[in-house]
Amino acid sequence: MKKYARIILIGLALTTSVLSKASGNAHAEEEKPFDATSHAIHHALDAYEIHLTDNFSIPLPVILWTDNGLVTFMSSAFHHDDEGHLLVERNGMNFAKIHGKIYQVDAGAEHIAFDADNHPTNAHKVTLDFSLTKNVTTMFLVAILLLVIFIRSAKKYNGGKPVAPSGIARWTEPGIVFVQDIAKENIEGDKYKKFTPFLLTLFFFILFGNILGLIPFISNPNMTGSISVTLTLAVITFIIQMANSKGAFWSHILMPPGVPKALYIILVPIEIAGIFIKPAALTIRLFANITAGHIIVVSLISIIFVNKSAAWAGLSVPMTLFISVLELLVAFLQAYIFTMLAALYIGSSVEEAHH
Amino acid sequence: MDLVTPAVGQIFWAGTIFIILLFLLKKFAWKPMLTAVNEREESIKASIELAEKTKAEMEAMKAENEDLLKEARVERDKMIREASETSKKLIEEAKTEGKAQQNKIVAEAQRVINSEKAAAIAELKTQVASLSLEIAEKVIKGELASSDKQKALAEQIANDISLN
Numbered sequence: 001m002k003k004y005a006r007i008i009l010i011g012l013a014l015t016t017s018v019l020s021k022a023s024g025n026a027h028a029e030e031e032k033p034f035d036a037t038s039h040a041i042h043h044a045l046d047a048y049e050i051h052l053t054d055n056f057s058i059p060l061p062v063i064l065w066t067d068n069g070l071v072t073f074m075s076s077a078f079h080h081d082d083e084g085h086l087l088v089e090r091n092g093m094n095f096a097k098i099h100g101k102i103y104q105v106d107a108g109a110e111h112i113a114f115d116a117d118n119h120p121t122n123a124h125k126v127t128l129d130f131s132l133t134k135n136v137t138t139m140f141l142v143a144i145l146l147l148v149i150f151i152r153s154a155k156k157y158n159g160g161k162p163v164a165p166s167g168i169a170r171w172t173e174p175g176i177v178f179v180q181d182i183a184k185e186n187i188e189g190d191k192y193k194k195f196t197p198f199l200l201t202l203f204f205f206i207l208f209g210n211i212l213g214l215i216p217f218i219s220n221p222n223m224t225g226s227i228s229v230t231l232t233l234a235v236i237t238f239i240i241q242m243a244n245s246k247g248a249f250w251s252h253i254l255m256p257p258g259v260p261k262a263l264y265i266i267l268v269p270i271e272i273a274g275i276f277i278k279p280a281a282l283t284i285r286l287f288a289n290i291t292a293g294h295i296i297v298v299s300l301i302s303i304i305f306v307n308k309s310a311a312w313a314g315l316s317v318p319m320t321l322f323i324s325v326l327e328l329l330v331a332f333l334q335a336y337i338f339t340m341l342a343a344l345y346i347g348s349s350v351e352e353a354h355h
Numbered sequence: 356m357d358l359v360t361p362a363v364g365q366i367f368w369a370g371t372i373f374i375i376l377l378f379l380l381k382k383f384a385w386k387p388m389l390t391a392v393n394e395r396e397e398s399i400k401a402s403i404e405l406a407e408k409t410k411a412e413m414e415a416m417k418a419e420n421e422d423l424l425k426e427a428r429v430e431r432d433k434m435i436r437e438a439s440e441t442s443k444k445l446i447e448e449a450k451t452e453g454k455a456q457q458n459k460i461v462a463e464a465q466r467v468i469n470s471e472k473a474a475a476i477a478e479l480k481t482q483v484a485s486l487s488l489e490i491a492e493k494v495i496k497g498e499l500a501s502s503d504k505q506k507a508l509a510e511q512i513a514n515d516i517s518l519n
Binding site: 041044045046063099100101127128129130131132133135136139140143146147150151153154157158162163164169172173176177180196197198200201205226227228229231232233235236287291 | 357358359360361362363364365366367368369370372373374375376377379380381383384385386387388389390391392394395398399
């Protein structure tokens with residue numbers, strides 16, 4: 001019973017956090033119709049500050065690599081301006097934040113000019129933007145959490161003698177054994193041992209990222225729902241897969257067994273494309289699942305503001321609660337699927353030929 | 356479109372953080388934990404195997420013990436039977452021997468008695484003979500103490516002779 005109460009509490013907290021945010025913005029733009037789409041997308045995107053309430057957000061460092069070298073300043077310098085009205089001058093260069101991106105204003109320009117599509121004409125996006133954004137901060141947070149939790153767990157085993165897990169290790173050991181079993185099932189022989197540390201890191205990095213995105217009041221960072229992050233994880237998996245691939249893997253791709261030679265012309269390109277499609281699918285699956293969850297929650301809450309009546313909360317809040325609980329399942333499921341598929345791909349590439 | 360556009364900064368940080376995290380966790384968390392968990396698994400497996408082996412050994416020992424016990428019981432029965440047989444035989448032997456001894460003793464005794472008897476009789480005879488001689492002497496002396504008597508005797512003897 002206590003467990004259910006906690007889940008409901010978390011769900012309520014989540015909805016209220018989104019609620020308060022959405023209501024604040026709605027007040028600010030009272031004359032305009034409420035734009036649920038932009039709200040949802042904006043929420044799912046990365047940001048230069050951690051937006052806690054309308055009046056309070058944690059500024060984060062902006063780190064830019066420009067033509068004139070490194071430029072750093074706190075994101076609070078923009079004063080919540082997101083329309084490019086305010087220019088921040090550093091090292092003789094002007095910077096502006098437009099729709100969540102930092103632009104470097106061309107030399108000599110005093111104001112940013114926009115074209116018909118609302119794109120700036122006299123400024124360009126800073127590509128080499130190494131700012132510690134909301135997502136990057138979340139990554140650091142996840143990394144610190146993982147280090148603290150698992151190094152503390154590992155200390156429980158010091159002593160050489162086989163001991164039953166105690167303390168925090170009681171919680172972490174089942175997860176570790178679970179991931180090790182994924183590795184064992186998908187990678188033949190003793191080779192799984194080499195890849196278990198990677199799969200463990202992958203699984204817990206994604207899982208903690210997913211769960212942090214579900215915790216209310218810390219601005220629901222969409223770290224694992226960022227295509228940059230999922231792409232990086234997929235590429236690392238791909239590099240590990242390729243670096244450890246054996247002859248049998250390539251012979252299966254270049255000379256598929258049991259297939260007439262005439263079909264090679266069709267099959268081999270498909271197989272080669274498959275090598276790249278797999279990490280692409282990994283990237284998109286995790287990104288889409290997590291982002292979708294975030295967008296659905298904001299969209300459901302937006303029902304209230306689109307209809308301009310608190311009575312709609314009767315529909316919107318239970319639905320949000322349902323989706324939030326579902327997202328909790330998705331958080332585990334997607335971490336599992338990503339890890340399982342990574343193990344499967346690595347397993348297929350390290351397999352020895354057996355006929 | 357912003358949602359599906361990868362950002363250089365995030366890719367850089369994600370890659371850096373993930374790889375550093377991987378190495379730190381591998382060294383300080385995964386290796387010790389996996390080693391401990393797998394070693395424990397091994398030791399549990401070994402313990403179970405040992406327990407099963409011991410159980411089988413115990414079972415075998417029990418069976419062996421039972422066999423031994425059975426054998427011992429058979430042995431004991433055999434010994435008891437043999438002992439009783441032996442004792443019976445001994446008793447029987449003793450009895451026969453006793454009887455023989457007894458008979459022998461009796462026979463000996465009889466022989467001794469007989470010989471003693473014979474000796475006694477022989478001595479008796481000699482004594483009787485000597486006694487009768489003495490008596491006869493005395494009688495003759497008395498008879499012949501006076502001439503009358505000698506005469507009477509002579510007469511008597513003469514009578515006897517004549518009678519014969």
